[in-house]
Amino acid sequence: MTTPSRGAVAITGIGLVTAAGADTRTSWERVRSGRPTAAPDPQLAGLPVDFSCRVPDFDAGRLLGPGSAWRLDRFTQLAIVAARQALADAGLDPETWDGTRVGVVVGNSLGGTATLEEQHRRFREDAPKSVSPLMIPMGMSNMVAGHLAIDVRAHGPSMVTATACASGANAIGVARDLLRSGTCDVVLAGGAESALTPATITGLTRMGGLSARRDDPAGASRPFDAARDGFVAAEGAGILVLERPEDAAARGAFVHARVVGFGASSDAYHATAPDPSGAGMERALRAALADAGVGVGEVDHVNAHGTSTPLNDVTEGRVLRRVLGERPLVTSTKGVTGHALAAAGAIEAAFTALALRDGVVPATANLTELDPEIDLDIAKETTARKDLEVAVSTSLGFGGHNAALVLAAA
Amino acid sequence: MSAIQTQLTTLLVTHLGVPAERIEPEITYQDLGLDSLALIEFTMIVNRELGTEVGDDQLLAETTIGETVELIESQGVRA
Numbered sequence: 247m248t249t250p251s252r253g254a255v256a257i258t259g260i261g262l263v264t265a266a267g268a269d270t271r272t273s274w275e276r277v278r279s280g281r282p283t284a285a286p287d288p289q290l291a292g293l294p295v296d297f298s299c300r301v302p303d304f305d306a307g308r309l310l311g312p313g314s315a316w317r318l319d320r321f322t323q324l325a326i327v328a329a330r331q332a333l334a335d336a337g338l339d340p341e342t343w344d345g346t347r348v349g350v351v352v353g354n355s356l357g358g359t360a361t362l363e364e365q366h367r368r369f370r371e372d373a374p375k376s377v378s379p380l381m382i383p384m385g386m387s388n389m390v391a392g393h394l395a396i397d398v399r400a401h402g403p404s405m406v407t408a409t410a411c412a413s414g415a416n417a418i419g420v421a422r423d424l425l426r427s428g429t430c431d432v433v434l435a436g437g438a439e440s441a442l443t444p445a446t447i448t449g450l451t452r453m454g455g456l457s458a459r460r461d462d463p464a465g466a467s468r469p470f471d472a473a474r475d476g477f478v479a480a481e482g483a484g485i486l487v488l489e490r491p492e493d494a495a496a497r498g499a500f501v502h503a504r505v506v507g508f509g510a511s512s513d514a515y516h517a518t519a520p521d522p523s524g525a526g527m528e529r530a531l532r533a534a535l536a537d538a539g540v541g542v543g544e545v546d547h548v549n550a551h552g553t554s555t556p557l558n559d560v561t562e563g564r565v566l567r568r569v570l571g572e573r574p575l576v577t578s579t580k581g582v583t584g585h586a587l588a589a590a591g592a593i594e595a596a597f598t599a600l601a602l603r604d605g606v607v608p609a610t611a612n613l614t615e616l617d618p619e620i621d622l623d624i625a626k627e628t629t630a631r632k633d634l635e636v637a638v639s640t641s642l643g644f645g646g647h648n649a650a651l652v653l654a655a656a
Numbered sequence: 657m658s659a660i661q662t663q664l665t666t667l668l669v670t671h672l673g674v675p676a677e678r679i680e681p682e683i684t685y686q687d688l689g690l691d692s693l694a695l696i697e698f699t700m701i702v703n704r705e706l707g708t709e710v711g712d713d714q715l716l717a718e719t720t721i722g723e724t725v726e727l728i729e730s731q732g733v734r735a
Contacts, residue, residue, distance in 0.1 A: 312673025313689060375727040376704070 259336025353413025507538025552578025581611030
């Protein structure tokens with residue numbers, strides 16, 4: 247093993263509930279197929295942007311039990327299902343573990359928007375007495391961590407990281423530190439978001455963030471493409487089981503990949519626009535590489551934030567080229583999945599781990615003509631790379647939050 | 657089974673996911689796994705669907721289904 251592993255943590259379980267599929271295997275297959283998931287959304291009918299990337303075939307009542315599902319907003323439902331998948335994948339059983347040594351860190355940004363909007367409607371149209379007593383516990387952002395802790399009997403620290411679209415990556419960074427410090431022996435880390443409501447989509451539309459390609463939803467999320475015009479909003483959850491490598495080895499656990507470095511920074515520039523110099527993102531990326539002990543010339547693959555907005559992709563493209571050169575094969579899986587906001591960083595960290603495990607870089611869907619301002623080697627097709635050793639996943643959020651993860655093959 | 661109990665059973669099953677086979681006159685809400693927040697939710701649903709005026713503090717953990725039927729019938733609701 248050539249990659250340093252000081253402070254690395256092992257990814258021993260992966261759970262994915264995304265627009266590409268309601269489980270890890272289906273999601274990964276769909277992402278590798280390069281087939282976009284964006285489609286007309288009946289719940290957004292009549293709006294200027296009436297398409298999204300929804301999780302298909304998600305029956306919360308069947309998966310969580312009818313007595314539990316109604317008490318949870320969908321973002322929490324997605325997270326619990328992803329966490330159960332991740333634990334099963336890791337071969338860990340909450341019935342037998344010491345829960346005081348288990349932590350939960352989940353990225354979320356918008357909370358239970360569907361719940362809050364429905365209760366607000368009742369408050370305005372009906373009467374205060376028609377507002378559900380569960381409005382607050384279903385709507386609060388932190389409840390995804392609280393419910394996950396209940397579900398898996400995790401009695402260690404549990405919390406939400408809220409750094410917009412960097413939340414999932416930040417969650418993995420915090421989880422890594424909980425393991426490094428010895429606070430926890432196992433951490434469930436990831437992100438969850440489900441905010442595809444008419445009001446939220448309208449807010450994003452009013453910001454000018456979303457693609458307006460109504461005549462071609464499947465072609466709307468096209469990271470790094472010259473004809474991109476915005477992102478496609480998605481929902482989803484990604485949860486990783488993280489352990490110290492020696493603990494994973496001691497119990498004979500399969501390791502998908504390792505998290506070897508993390509870096510974060512703030513633009514401190516503008517509430518929503520990225521600093522066009524990319525200085526903040528560059529600091530996060532260089533910090534992550536330094537943390538990993540990885541040289542800038544050693545990165546084989548990047549799963550970029552690549553939202554498909556004009557500004558993000560060109561700014562990020564410049565930073566990746568400036569720091570990493572032309573070596574890495576870059577992709578943005580958002581071409582398939584859309585942009586799952588606070589969940590994106592965790593979902594993409596999972597895809598990065600799977601890329602390292604399987605030696606394959608998934609295609610950037612809809613990339614037909616590379617933006618001439620972007621000088622990167624971007625995977626137009628899914629590409630086998632058996633020698634993948636080191637990969638980076640980048641995440642940038644409204645608020646100027648930047649995060650980068652460095653992963654290495656197990 | 658009274659008509660009101662049949663309606664309560666339907667509401668508990670469809671809105672709160674309670675297994676139908678567990679619902680009988682002597683069982684309490686606590687035994688059905690409903691906490692205080694779920695009981696306020698259920699009170700809202702009952703008032704909306706049956707046109708009753710059950711107060712937020714009238715269905716308690718130890719209240720039985722049979723007592724709920726009596727309460728509703730005492731309000732003149734006969735389904």
